[in-house]
C-alpha cells in the first residue's frame with residue numbers, strides 16, 4: 372500500500388509537485404543545488420558544441436557523412452542565366468508535348484527516359500545529386516550525352532526544399548518523372564540510412580512541392596519488383612501481396628507506394644508507380660550483376676553465381692532498357708491530371724501501379740553463358756549459396772495490366788539486349804580506355 376502511495380506522489384510532469392513539508396523543503400534546497408550544477412554542465416556542453424573546430428565534424432560516422440555529402444552537394448543555383456537554361460531545356464517543341472521534371476536524370480533509366488522525351492519534342496529538365504554510390508564519372512558522361520541533346524540537369528538533391536521550390540517557380544511542369552532513388556538490394560545492409568534519405572524523405576519532400584504547386588503536376592515514379600519480396604505466387608501480379616519485403620530497399624519502395632496513396636487521397640495528386648524488373652542495357656548501372664560480371668569476366672576475375680537451397684535456380688525477369696522507356700512514356704502519356712491545387716484536393720485523382728517486366732525469367736547461370744559467348748571469354752564461375760542479404764530467388768512479371776492500360780509490350784529478349792549492352796561496354800570502356808570500377 373505504502374509503495375503505491377509513493378508511486379502516487381511522483382509528479383506526472385516536473386514542476387507540478389507542490390508539497391510544503393520540511394522534508395520536501397530540504398529536498399527542494401538539494402534540488403536547487405542540483406539544478407545549478409546541471410545548468411553549468413549544460414552551458415558547458417553548449418559552449419563545446421558551439422566552438423567545436425570544423426575539422427572535428429569530419430570524424431563523423433560513414434553513414435552520417437554520406438548523408439551530408441548527399442544533401443549538401445547542391446551547387447549554386449538561382450540567377451537569370453540559370454533560369455534561362457532551365458526554361459530553354461523545358462521548352463516544348465511538339466504539338467501536345469508535355470514538360471517533365473526528371474529526377475535522377477543522370478541515372479541509368481533517367482538518362483534514357485530524358486533523351487526519349489526530348490527526342491519526341493517534350494520539354495525536359497533533369498535533377499540529379501551525382502552521388503558516388505557508383506562511379507560518378509559514368510553519370511557525368513550521361514550528363515554530357517543529355518546536354519548534347521538539349522537537356523539541362525540541375526545539380527541538387529530531392530531533399531533540398533529551397534531548390535525544389537525555385538525549380539517549380541521557374542517552370543510549371545505538367546509531369547514529374549521521379550527516378551531519383553537509392554537503388555540496389557544488397558547495399559541496404561551497408562548503408563541503410565541512404566535508403567531512408569532518398570527513397571522516403573526525398574519522396575515526401577518532392578510530393579510536398581508537387582501538392583503545393585498550382586497546377587499540380589502528374590507524377591510517375593519508380594517502384595521496384597522487389598516489393599513482391601517473399602511472395603511465392605508466380606507470375607507476380609499487381610494485386611499480389613507486397614507486405615513481406617526481403618530487404619530494406621524493398622521496404623522503402625513499398626513505403627513509397629503507401630506514401631503515394633496518402634498524397635493521392637489527401638491532396639488529389641495523380642500518381643503512377645512503376646515496378647521495374649531488373650532493368651539492364653547500355654549506360655547501365657555498374658552495381659548490377661550483368662554489368663560487374665562483364666567487367667570481371669574480361670579481367671579474368673572469378674564471379675559469384677548464387678543458387679538457392681538444394682541447388683535451386685536463381686532467376687530474374689531481366690528487362691531491356693528500351694522496353695522500360697516505352698513503359699515510362701506510356702505511363703506519362705496516360706497519366707490523368709492531378710485534381711488539387713495549392714495543397715487542396717478538388718476531387719478523386721488517378722492512383723496506379725504497374726509491373727514493367729519482360730515476362731520470361733532467365734537463370735543467372737544462363738545470363739553468364741550468354742555473356743561468355745558475347746565476350747568470347749570463359750567465366751571463372753564460383754557457385755555459392757544465395758546470401759541472406761535481401762536477394763529473392765525468383766522474379767517473374769505478369770504485365771497484362773500494363774499491356775492493357777499503357778500499351779506496354781516488351782520486345783527484346785536477354786540475348787539481344789545483352790548484345791547491345793556488350794557492344795556499348797566495349798566501346799565505352801575498352802575503346803574509350805576508361806577503367807571500369
Ligand SMILES: O=C(O)[C@H]1O[C@H](OP(=O)(O)OP(=O)(O)OC[C@H]2O[C@@H](n3ccc(=O)[nH]c3=O)[C@H](O)[C@@H]2O)[C@H](O)[C@@H](O)[C@@H]1O
Pocket residue numbers: 554555556594595596597598647648649650658659660661674675676677685686687735762763764
Ligand atoms: O528489379 C528490381 O526490382 C531490382 O533489380 C535489381 O536488383 P536485382 O534483380 O537483385 O539485380 P542484380 O543485383 O543485378 O542481381 C541479378 C541477379 O544476379 C544474382 N547475383 C548478384 C550478384 C552476384 O554476385 N551474384 C549473383 O548471382 C542476384 O541474386 C540476382 O538474381 C536492381 O539492383 C534494383 O535496384 C531493382 O529495384
